[in-house]
Amino acid sequence: MTVLPSWTGAQPVPTTSRTRLAVDSFASVRVRVVGVARDISGSGAESRDVIDVTVPHSARIWNYWLGGKDNYEVDRQAGDEYIRVSPNVVDVARASRGFLVRSIRYLVGEAGVRQFLDVGTGLPTAQNTHEVAQAIAPESRIVYVDHDPLVLAHARALLVGTEEGATDYIDAELREPGAILAQAEKTLDFGRPIGLILSGIMGHVADLQEARAIVRRLLEALPSGSYLSLNDGTSTVHAEVQDAQDQYNESGAIPYTLRTPEEIAGFFDGLEIVEPGVVSCPLWRPDTGQVGTPEPQDAFGGVGRLP
């Protein structure tokens, strides 16, 4: 018997102008679990996407490593197999999320950014981008982007933001930056600085030149004073991560390419790098209250300002 994760008990989505974009997308989501079709929106709309629970899945494995409950047996098995080869991966996932949170705090609290485009949303977890930003500046506006039907099914959880601000969700493909930008313009003011968040996603574009072209295309649309916060996986700290990743990439999940710190730094070409530069995530502006010296992990990231 298949155990359905918690999100399958869909709740009605409040329809407001701020949520309409996501509701329109959400209404057409249909989830098929091992041969059983279930319309989680209750709309009876035609099936557009199917969530396959027979192969491991990037966002669900990430959710498992981060201690979440929105994952299936197949994801836990793949996640455990990764841990067996590379025991540090849970620390890597936490290091990446910790960097994401601190970089958003920096962008809102110190750089004064009030708008964010977060591509590669993942499943909701503690301290999502809008929660971190709006806790400091309630008027912050956040647009999430992902191509995954499971993330889309969770979108309603991401739409509960402050009254003063806005949180929206776009169901779109990273490889189509033009489509992302066209939809994001409905919520974000492209005349004012925007924080572009690319956390753990660029490794999903195997070709480095293609990945760099996508980042450039997104940055070109942003005004001066905008920022990029990007982090991705490496195998610099623990070489066995590469073995675990190779095995993972053969599991049927969407492959992810580990990069060198230099390749990750290359995404920031043309930007003014914020101190301390592109470093292992735990070393990027660690919280002042942290006890002890942070240990490097195989996630490297940085923040850069568009001149």
Ligand SMILES: C[S@@+](CC[C@H](N)C(=O)[O-])C[C@H]1O[C@@H](n2cnc3c(N)ncnc32)[C@H](O)[C@@H]1O
């Ligand atoms: C490892 S998770 C990272 C989630 C989150 N950004 C974080 O840092 O915790 C990668 C996310 O990128 C999304 N993703 C991967 N390839 C994508 C693509 N081509 N277009 C849009 N989203 C993609 C996946 O669905 C997944 O939600």
